Amino acid sequence: MAIVSGGLDSTTLAYWLRRHANGLTILSVDYGQRHRKELQFARATARVLDAAHHTADLASLGALLGGSALTDTAVAVPNGHYTDASMAITVVPNRNALLLDVAVGLATVLGADTVAFGAHGGDHAVYPDCRPEFLAAYQQMVTVAGAGFLPDGFQVIAPFMAMTKTDIVALANRLAVPADSTWSCYRGGDLHCGTCGTCVERREAFALAGVADPTRYADATDAGRVG
Amino acid sequence: MAIVSGGLDSTTLAYWLRRHANGLTILSVDYGQRHRKELQFARATARVLDAAHHTADLASLGALLGGSALTDTAVAVPNGHYTDASMAITVVPNRNALLLDVAVGLATVLGADTVAFGAHGGDHAVYPDCRPEFLAAYQQMVTVAGAGFLPDGFQVIAPFMAMTKTDIVALANRLAVPADSTWSCYRGGDLHCGTCGTCVERREAFALAGVADPTRYADATDAGRVG
Numbered sequence: 001m002a003i004v005s006g007g008l009d010s011t012t013l014a015y016w017l018r019r020h021a022n023g024l025t026i027l028s029v030d031y032g033q034r035h036r037k038e039l040q041f042a043r044a045t046a047r048v049l050d051a052a053h054h055t056a057d058l059a060s061l062g063a064l065l066g067g068s069a070l071t072d073t074a075v076a077v078p079n080g081h082y083t084d085a086s087m088a089i090t091v092v093p094n095r096n097a098l099l100l101d102v103a104v105g106l107a108t109v110l111g112a113d114t115v116a117f118g119a120h121g122g123d124h125a126v127y128p129d130c131r132p133e134f135l136a137a138y139q140q141m142v143t144v145a146g147a148g149f150l151p152d153g154f155q156v157i158a159p160f161m162a163m164t165k166t167d168i169v170a171l172a173n174r175l176a177v178p179a180d181s182t183w184s185c186y187r188g189g190d191l192h193c194g195t196c197g198t199c200v201e202r203r204e205a206f207a208l209a210g211v212a213d214p215t216r217y218a219d220a221t222d223a224g225r226v227g
Numbered sequence: 228m229a230i231v232s233g234g235l236d237s238t239t240l241a242y243w244l245r246r247h248a249n250g251l252t253i254l255s256v257d258y259g260q261r262h263r264k265e266l267q268f269a270r271a272t273a274r275v276l277d278a279a280h281h282t283a284d285l286a287s288l289g290a291l292l293g294g295s296a297l298t299d300t301a302v303a304v305p306n307g308h309y310t311d312a313s314m315a316i317t318v319v320p321n322r323n324a325l326l327l328d329v330a331v332g333l334a335t336v337l338g339a340d341t342v343a344f345g346a347h348g349g350d351h352a353v354y355p356d357c358r359p360e361f362l363a364a365y366q367q368m369v370t371v372a373g374a375g376f377l378p379d380g381f382q383v384i385a386p387f388m389a390m391t392k393t394d395i396v397a398l399a400n401r402l403a404v405p406a407d408s409t410w411s412c413y414r415g416g417d418l419h420c421g422t423c424g425t426c427v428e429r430r431e432a433f434a435l436a437g438v439a440d441p442t443r444y445a446d447a448t449d450a451g452r453v454g
Binding site: 056057058096097105106108133137144145148 | 281283284285287288291292320321322323324325328329331332333335336355356358360361364365367368369370371372373374375376
């Protein structure tokens with residue numbers, strides 16, 4: 001089972017698992033993110049990959065845990081690079097543990113022996129719950145929490161943990177992932193804005209990987225890119 | 228902050244924290260449990276204790292993670308003792324990690340330095356996510372997940388971890404917790420049924436503690452109690 005937001009990383013993860021795993025179930029989570037249009041992209045990816053798709057509705061948590069620019073429309077999404085200190089405002093407290101817990105619960109019900117998520121090296125600076133030490137601690141916790149109930153050989157994996165965003169763009173290119181069928185922008189407008197942290201990171205990764213970026217950005221100037 | 232279901236254990240926890248902590252916030256979680264009437268009891272306890280009360284609405288997860296007798300009305304709640312093997316059907320996969328993750332997220336937003344939950348010794352046989360090793364693994368995970376974001380001195384505690392249900396009834400009695408203002412029954416009818424696992428456990432604990440049980444049971448016979 002893959003947790004797929006509809007972004008480039010997790011969509012690439014789904015394409016990768018399609019090749020390397022038996023069967024594929026895709027789980028998306030509506031946590032009240034303002035860029036929830038990404039969920040449509042996740043659904044479309046599931047269709048293309050002939051994978052079962054489930055969406056967990058945690059939207060009401062967005063209000064409860066409000067205060068992040070990702071869920072509270074009263075808080076502005078900052079411009080700048082994804083790894084800037086200013087991006088701390090885009091942290092939804094404890095988000096990944098929550099998403100993984102839902103995935104582990106569903107995997108237990110469905111008998112799926114693997115939960116995969118798309119955390120990568122570029123996430124580490126801002127998001128502690130994307131770091132290798134988080135993955136290790138989460139694996140330990142969930143093994144204890146589910147003792148006697150988890151499917152045989154159950155594991156939580158993050159295959160891109162040691163990769164950069166640029167590595168992922170290169171991999172996506174090799175796997176023929178249709179990058180224009182993925183959504184990154186935190187602002188969730190008609191087009192990718194081109195200036196929020198995740199747009200800047202996306203543009204930079206395509207440039208560094210030497211892969212043509214099919215994404216249409218509202219602001220594609222360099223001023224936008226370096227924020 | 229205390230996670231309070233409205234049951235006897237967590238209500239006693241709230242009364243205990245009222246004496247031993249500065250300030251008290253109560254979090255309840257609607258996870259689609261058929262006995263969600265317990266949530267009304269949690270709200271009432273918050274009013275009595277003059278505590279802020281939040282309810283996290285995860286009801287849609289009940290459908291997604293269906294298959295437990297606690298959330299799927301197509302699955303019968305078994306009679307019997309709370310620690311019987313037959314009670315495995317009342318396990319909601321990965322429930323406590325989910326509830327704690329919501330609480331930790333909210334505590335982060337509110338700046339609360341403690342999250343307390345009411346797991347106790349009697350929970351251990353059926354529910355792995357109530358055991359001391361779960362608490363330790365969870366504490367480790369959440370410390371890593373929230374590095375840089377958690378309030379200073381943040382901790383997750385389960386003060387009743389080494390106590391039996393009987394010990395908790397005795398403590399509730401000392402703290403003058405109005406036991407008839409708590410709800411245990413998994414069936415969620417007008418009265419406590421008296422025969423499901425948690426009713427049987429409740430009745431037994433009052434008897435063993437030598438405390439008069441104010442609860443009205445639909446079936447209060449011994450046949451009901453021993454299941």
